[in-house]
Amino acid sequence: MPLEYSITYSAENHYENLVENAIWQFLIIPEDSDNQSVKDVKFNNSLDSPVSYSENSQGFRTIRVTPGQPFKDISFTASFKLVKEQVNPFDFIPPQDPEKDYSTLESLEFRVDHDSYLRPTSYTTLPINSEPGFQWNREQDIFTNIQELNSWVYEYIKFTPGVTTVETTLEELFKHRKGVCQDFTHLFLALVRKHRIPARYVSGYLHQGSGYFGDSQMHAWAEVYIPRVGWVGFDPTNNLLVGSNHIKVAHGRDYSECSPLTGVLYTLGENRTSHAVQVACQQ
Amino acid sequence: MITQTNPIFSCYEYNDGLYDEVFNAQGETKELYETLFKLYCGHSIEDYMQLNNKAKSSFFNQGITFQVYGEKETKEKIFPFDLFPRIIGAKEWDHIESGALQRSRALNLFLWDIYHDKKILKDGIVPMDLIGSSANYLQAMIGVDPPGGIYNHVSGTDIIKHSDGEYYVLEDNIRCPSGVSYVVCNRTALKRALFGVFNHYRAHTVTNYAENLLEILQSVKPKGIDFPTCVVITPGMYNSAYYEHSYLAKAMGVELVEGRDLYVENDFVYMKTISGPQKVDVIYRRVDDLFMDPLEFRADSTLGVPGIFAAYRKGNVCLANAPGTGVADDKAVYTYMPQIIKYYLDEEPILNNVHTYHCSRPEELKYVLEHISELVVKPVDESGGYGISIGNKLTKEQIAEVREKIKKEPRKYIAQPIMSLSVHPTYIDESQSFEQRHVDLRTFTLLGDKKDFVLKGGLSRVALQKGNLVVNSSQGGGSKDTWVLKDN
Numbered sequence: 001m002p003l004e005y006s007i008t009y010s011a012e013n014h015y016e017n018l019v020e021n022a023i024w025q026f027l028i029i030p031e032d033s034d035n036q037s038v039k040d041v042k043f044n045n046s047l048d049s050p051v052s053y054s055e056n057s058q059g060f061r062t063i064r065v066t067p068g069q070p071f072k073d074i075s076f077t078a079s080f081k082l083v084k085e086q087v088n089p090f091d092f093i094p095p096q097d098p099e100k101d102y103s104t105l106e107s108l109e110f111r112v113d114h115d116s117y118l119r120p121t122s123y124t125t126l127p128i129n130s131e132p133g134f135q136w137n138r139e140q141d142i143f144t145n146i147q148e149l150n151s152w153v154y155e156y157i158k159f160t161p162g163v164t165t166v167e168t169t170l171e172e173l174f175k176h177r178k179g180v181c182q183d184f185t186h187l188f189l190a191l192v193r194k195h196r197i198p199a200r201y202v203s204g205y206l207h208q209g210s211g212y213f214g215d216s217q218m219h220a221w222a223e224v225y226i227p228r229v230g231w232v233g234f235d236p237t238n239n240l241l242v243g244s245n246h247i248k249v250a251h252g253r254d255y256s257e258c259s260p261l262t263g264v265l266y267t268l269g270e271n272r273t274s275h276a277v278q279v280a281c282q283q
Numbered sequence: 284m285i286t287q288t289n290p291i292f293s294c295y296e297y298n299d300g301l302y303d304e305v306f307n308a309q310g311e312t313k314e315l316y317e318t319l320f321k322l323y324c325g326h327s328i329e330d331y332m333q334l335n336n337k338a339k340s341s342f343f344n345q346g347i348t349f350q351v352y353g354e355k356e357t358k359e360k361i362f363p364f365d366l367f368p369r370i371i372g373a374k375e376w377d378h379i380e381s382g383a384l385q386r387s388r389a390l391n392l393f394l395w396d397i398y399h400d401k402k403i404l405k406d407g408i409v410p411m412d413l414i415g416s417s418a419n420y421l422q423a424m425i426g427v428d429p430p431g432g433i434y435n436h437v438s439g440t441d442i443i444k445h446s447d448g449e450y451y452v453l454e455d456n457i458r459c460p461s462g463v464s465y466v467v468c469n470r471t472a473l474k475r476a477l478f479g480v481f482n483h484y485r486a487h488t489v490t491n492y493a494e495n496l497l498e499i500l501q502s503v504k505p506k507g508i509d510f511p512t513c514v515v516i517t518p519g520m521y522n523s524a525y526y527e528h529s530y531l532a533k534a535m536g537v538e539l540v541e542g543r544d545l546y547v548e549n550d551f552v553y554m555k556t557i558s559g560p561q562k563v564d565v566i567y568r569r570v571d572d573l574f575m576d577p578l579e580f581r582a583d584s585t586l587g588v589p590g591i592f593a594a595y596r597k598g599n600v601c602l603a604n605a606p607g608t609g610v611a612d613d614k615a616v617y618t619y620m621p622q623i624i625k626y627y628l629d630e631e632p633i634l635n636n637v638h639t640y641h642c643s644r645p646e647e648l649k650y651v652l653e654h655i656s657e658l659v660v661k662p663v664d665e666s667g668g669y670g671i672s673i674g675n676k677l678t679k680e681q682i683a684e685v686r687e688k689i690k691k692e693p694r695k696y697i698a699q700p701i702m703s704l705s706v707h708p709t710y711i712d713e714s715q716s717f718e719q720r721h722v723d724l725r726t727f728t729l730l731g732d733k734k735d736f737v738l739k740g741g742l743s744r745v746a747l748q749k750g751n752l753v754v755n756s757s758q759g760g761g762s763k764d765t766w767v768l769k770d771n
Binding site for chain 1: 401404405407411414415416422423425546548549550577578579582585589590592593596597
């Protein structure tokens with residue numbers, strides 16, 4: 001049975017000083033894929049500013065807004081309707097020959113093809129000499145190990161909103177072991193990549209009302225490339241395999257490539273005689 | 284003829300260890316320069332002092348200046364111009380030209396490959412890690428097809444003549460290579476100062492660069508456009524090469540714009556004009572990759588155009604040079620150039636590469652650390668001659684410093700044998716005489732869709748400090764008019 005989803009996204013911005021010139025880019029439209037099809041996209045802003053659609057560098061759809069007049073307040077609302085196929089996350093042939101898959105990981109061709117998702121980024125760099133303590137078992141296949149890692153990250157970090165920001169590094173995370181979905185995901189990505197397995201950051205929506213973490217904000221999880229299987233979704237924040245409750249928007253190497261809102265603002269400083277221009281980045 | 288008898292060359296030292304392009308070891312003038320030398324001997328040193336001062340003020344008055352970054356007080360400087368031209372014979376030039384073109388073509392194929400199929404990486408010819416770890420390898424460019432398949436529309440190749448008389452390439456510049464405006468200005472300045480000397484030589488013109496650049500830009504127009512609108516985008520008047528940006532726009536007859544003059548709507552780029560928006564099709568950009576689009580790259584950039592990268596990705600506008608070319612002019616990639624040329628063109632390199640030690644390889648690192656005094660050590664990711672140390676000019680303490688620096692970040696450094704740049708008579712203010720100074724040559728190669736062009740001439744940069752080997756303008760270098768002779 002296909003599931004129908006309707007999603008609303010809203011954002012409000014207030015600025016102390018009048019903003020003369022700005023542009024926003026939203027990466028919030030669910031992707032169209034094999035098991036997910038978007039039926040309707042509505043987007044409004046309080047200033048009735050012109051809206052246009054484009055794509056980011058990974059080919060995911062973006063919404064752009066350029067207000068034509070100065071403002072102090074602006075709010076955005078988006079609503080999406082989509083249909084999603086029921087997904088059974090275990091619906092693939094379990095790998096029979098772990099040794100073969102481990103050797104695939106080492107082939108030059110595989111490493112070149114997946115280089116982007118094998119390499120640490122600033123968000124997914126493990127602190128030097130860090131020993132997070134997760135033990136990889138070479139006797140087991142890759143999928144089983146990653147499932148265990150998923151649980152391990154879930155146990156290691158305590159879900160705590162407000163402790164971290166979108167700029168938090170793993171080094172800080174290790175100190176307090178508290179965070180939200182992007183922190184869980186970054187740590188998970190770092191550890192998967194450390195074991196020479198491609199992994200990417202996914203942003204999206206989690207179906208509300210299931211009692212999972214991350215249903216009042218945009219959610220983040222990870223996809224791991226398992227040889228002979230392909231990309232498989234893991235949600236370390238909830239210790240889940242990604243299924244029908246996860247509605248994907250975009251993927252990238254880390255948060256920076258999936259940020260739901262990128263804004264470029266040109267606003268006058270407090271001292272109007274200085275004619276200073278400020279550029280602020282709004283996440 | 285013994286040249287010491289002439290007063291204008293009274294301080295000229297004939298150093299056996301150096302390759303002099305004008306005089307042989309006995310002090311005799313080489314054939315190519317015989318006529319020129321006689322003509323120059325016909326003037327007194329007072330004439331040269333006067334001409335030199337005139338040339339200086341002419342450059343300043345025309346605003347042909349540049350600025351150096353990182354200095355406390357930024358002020359405009361002129362790029363010193365030398366009155367004694369460099370001459371390259373027709374046959375020798377053919378060699379340089381075909382070599383520069385060969386490199387540019389190979390680099391273009393290399394860029395296509397590493398942003399598409401990555402064959403050279405899968406075949407293990409160039410290490411994946413070298414490319415993947417480069418800050419200039421733009422993930423956003425993977426899979427993007429630039430119009431006409433061209434990445435490095437403009438290449439500046441830095442070439443030297445070593446003491447063995449052979450040409451060697453020191454580096455390829457394929458981001459936003461600058462200097463071509465000086466080539467044209469130097470020609471104009473020399474014609475003003477000593478127009479008579481041009482009657483005795485048949486030198487190729489250099490003023491055809493701009494028209495060829497425009498043709499190249501037009502050749503890479505987006506699909507479905509018959510008459511493309513081209514513009515030059517500059518970071519603005521505080522950029523060190525602003526004079527060049529304005530010169531090229533004017534000489535091509537196109538608009539010079541800054542980021543704020545353009546905007547993107549529905550993935551097309553428009554220029555704001557007094558008669559309304561005008562669609563822009565090809566942009567010769569002199570703004571660095573990461574500043575081009577605050578929505579895609581550096582969000583704090585005020586120099587770029589929000590959304591331009593998505594327009595580029597869709598093929599609605601062409602950027603020249605393409606974003607992400609910087610990965611291939613990395614000094615570490617340079618060392619693979621002979622293999623890159625062979626791999627894509629199945630040809631032997633026409634121009635030599637300087638042997639390079641990679642500090643990222645343990646055994647080569649060991650050699651470098653033990654031989655710093657005999658090597659030039661360069662950071663792989665800096666341009667403009669910054670961060671270079673030349674071994675035989677270092678004190679013991681400095682050598683120890685360099686050693687520590689390399690040990691800390693081996694991947695960041697390469698080392699090469701100290702190349703001896705050829706020398707050329709250069710007018711020196713302080714001694715009021717011509718003296719030997721080191722020169723290099725930057726050539727300019729253009730690649731377009733089914734069209735290419737190499738400027739017959741180039742920028743001969745001269746290190747004005749005695750014995751100095753770094754010729755970059757930001758390091759106090761000057762330049763010479765460079766004549767490429769027509770075949771007789």
